[in-house]
Amino acid sequence: MKKPFLSLSAVALSLFAAMAACAGAISVAGPWIPEAPPNAKALAAYMTIANASSARVSLATVSSPDFRLVEIHMTDMSHGMAHMMKQKNLPVEAGGSVDLRPGGFHLMLMEPLRALRAGDEVRLRLSFDNGETLDVTAVVKNP
Numbered sequence: 643m644k645k646p647f648l649s650l651s652a653v654a655l656s657l658f659a660a661m662a663a664c665a666g667a668i669s670v671a672g673p674w675i676p677e678a679p680p681n682a683k684a685l686a687a688y689m690t691i692a693n694a695s696s697a698r699v700s701l702a703t704v705s706s707p708d709f710r711l712v713e714i715h716m717t718d719m720s721h722g723m724a725h726m727m728k729q730k731n732l733p734v735e736a737g738g739s740v741d742l743r744p745g746g747f748h749l750m751l752m753e754p755l756r757a758l759r760a761g762d763e764v765r766l767r768l769s770f771d772n773g774e775t776l777d778v779t780a781v782v783k784n785p
């Protein structure tokens with residue numbers, strides 16, 4: 643009588659393991675975009691990127707159907723004025739997270755292909771150097 647029970651739980655266990663692998667180790671929380679004037683040539687996107695894996699990963703590229711180009715930027719305040727620097731990538735340490743927020747790291751969404759108002763949603767595709775790709779929906783908000 644014990645045998646069927648044992649094999650059933652073995653199946654359940656391997657199913658669970660497969661699902662955990664598919665879910666991926668990288669997650670994004672709270673993605674948002676401050677609303678900008680209608681003629682703005684660039685908008686910023688903010689979020690928290692967490693890496694639950696045991697290896698460091700780097701955000702390599704970002705794309706969006708609503709923008710011609712997306713870059714990874716860092717705002718540097720060290721010389722008395724805000725100065726943005728393009729980053730080659732954005733590393734997230736093993737078991738760690740990185741906050742993209744005003745005054746620091748952000749995604750620079752350039753050359754909008756449609757007007758975006760508060761409440762609109764923007765799809766972003768984040769590609770990491772470990773091959774993982776994450777589709778995220780950022781909400782445009784009144785800052």
Ligand SMILES: [Cu+2]
Pocket residue numbers: 715716726748749750
């Ligand atoms: Cu920027």
